[in-house]
Amino acid sequence: MKKVFKHSVKLVFHFVALLCLCFFFPDFFQSFREQNVSSGEFSLSAESLWKDKDPYSYPKAVSPGTVVKVVLKSGLKVEYDSEYKATFDNDIKTVPDKKLISDLPSYNTNNTYMRSKVGKSRTNGKILGIMAVLVTGVDPGSGNLELEGSKTFNYGEERINLRLSGTISPEDLDKYRNISSEQVANLRVEFQGTLNPKELNSPNIQMKRITNPDGTVSERAELSEREKQEILLKTIKRVLGESTE
8 A cells, every 4th residue: 555655656746847847848848749640650859958948058140241250270271373464554644834834835745654564473371360251141041141251461562352251050150259160161262462553653742821812821732933943944854855754
């Protein structure tokens, strides 16, 4: 009789414990799903409780425009040759304006400045560090994120553009929105070298403060008397053929 009583107490205890679990953890029991009902078979399957109810989890909702940092800790090896050729032409036509400088002699000039640049470079190294990119899209089916970003480096007259793109799962992001490059699917890194065009020097001519007849002061784009004389001297040299320019 005592054994039957003890067994009944155990059953009641288990039943009460099951009711408590159902009350405090309803989502856990909702993860059990019925399968193969149409075939007459009945089976249960459960997903990971830790995955569904991770106490250290945080919102993974990432919208387009969010900055994500890709950690290139594996060291992407870079080895490439680049060869470029560029030609820059500048046409300058001059017709003196006697209203600006009354003593300026009449003449017309047409100067063409041509600059050709040919270069070769060979680069061999590794890319390490962190590159910030933007989320450009979200796949509506899988929820995967499309990434794309670029960086520009200038070395003298050469410009190097680095572009990175790929697809990631938002579940792989840490709480700082960092992700390893090893977890980026369809990872694509592009290098492009270009030549920076060199512009002609701009004369350092400043705005002049002019005192008006009424005593007010205004700024105008006018030449000083010294600047006019320098232009006049340079023009006379060109007309006489004494200038090497």
